[in-house]
Amino acid sequence: MIPDPRYQQFGEAMKVRRQQLGTTQAELAARVGLSRASIANIERGRQSVLLHHACDIAAALKLDHVTDLMPSRSSLSLENEALALSDDVSAAAKAQISGIIAAAMAAARPRS
Amino acid sequence: MKRADTARARAHARDILTDAGVRAAPVPVEKIIRARGIVVQHAPLADDLSGMAYIREGIGIVGVNALHHPNRQRFTLAHEFAHHELHADILKAEVHVDRGFRVLKRDQLASEGVDWREIEANAFAAELLMPQFLLDTMMDVGGFDLEDDERVEALARRFRVSASALRFRLLA
Numbered sequence: 001m002i003p004d005p006r007y008q009q010f011g012e013a014m015k016v017r018r019q020q021l022g023t024t025q026a027e028l029a030a031r032v033g034l035s036r037a038s039i040a041n042i043e044r045g046r047q048s049v050l051l052h053h054a055c056d057i058a059a060a061l062k063l064d065h066v067t068d069l070m071p072s073r074s075s076l077s078l079e080n081e082a083l084a085l086s087d088d089v090s091a092a093a094k095a096q097i098s099g100i101i102a103a104a105m106a107a108a109r110p111r112s
Numbered sequence: 113m114k115r116a117d118t119a120r121a122r123a124h125a126r127d128i129l130t131d132a133g134v135r136a137a138p139v140p141v142e143k144i145i146r147a148r149g150i151v152v153q154h155a156p157l158a159d160d161l162s163g164m165a166y167i168r169e170g171i172g173i174v175g176v177n178a179l180h181h182p183n184r185q186r187f188t189l190a191h192e193f194a195h196h197e198l199h200a201d202i203l204k205a206e207v208h209v210d211r212g213f214r215v216l217k218r219d220q221l222a223s224e225g226v227d228w229r230e231i232e233a234n235a236f237a238a239e240l241l242m243p244q245f246l247l248d249t250m251m252d253v254g255g256f257d258l259e260d261d262e263r264v265e266a267l268a269r270r271f272r273v274s275a276s277a278l279r280f281r282l283l284a
Contacts, residue, residue, distance in 0.1 A: 083206075083207055084205065084206035084207065085206060085207045085209050086202075086206050086207065086208045086209050087209045087210075087211065089158070089161065089209060090158060092158060093157060093158040093161055096155060096156065096157050096158065096161075097157075097161075097164055097175065097207060097209065099155060100153045100155050100157075100164065100173070100175035101166060101168060101173060101175075101207070103153050103155070104151040104153050104168075104171065104173040104175070105168060105169070105171060105173075107151050107153070108151050108171045
């Protein structure tokens, strides 16, 4: 099953921010009351996130807004827009490529 | 069909190594790419995909298949970086996706009509990761036996490339 790319984007943004802060998955897990495995799965986009967990994660990652972890409108639309690719790839590969682009855009945007 | 300008590609790779002040192997390819403002993402991809290059809203992006061997990821990084350095125009229009690089059979590449850009990117990547000036310092003055697997593998380890990539480079 292909996970919803929005969860991958949330997970990627969370991982990028966590690594920026030098925080381990275990430390983050302890702060938000989830298991380390759940944090790992959320970062991989394999586990959906409840709103209160999303808010707690954003706070633990010292972000002012939970939306800092959310896909932007432009990356949300990435999945729907017809990404022009140089080569035909499977739908799964296309989702992975969209995820890379969304994660790169999130990493490139300066965070407050 | 446009012919690949491999001499230009190699010269460009050498200029980048000079700018980065690289004097020893292994070449810090990811650091060099990041220093040029390109965002690098390692992520799991379908096995037949090595990497991708794209420019979105002015931001250069290189994606690498994190499931491949680290040496192969280094070659992919260098190859995708080449597209940014040599073929940036096409990366703004579409996501450039690379499957496995049929890097070892250049004659075959040409006969298969493989894009000239791929040939240039491979030449650039080979020179970036295994620059001639470093090869010269590491190889015996008396010559180097490509049949000597142990020596080829030892040298490949120092460059953090695959033995086959090194053989290709030495034969080029």
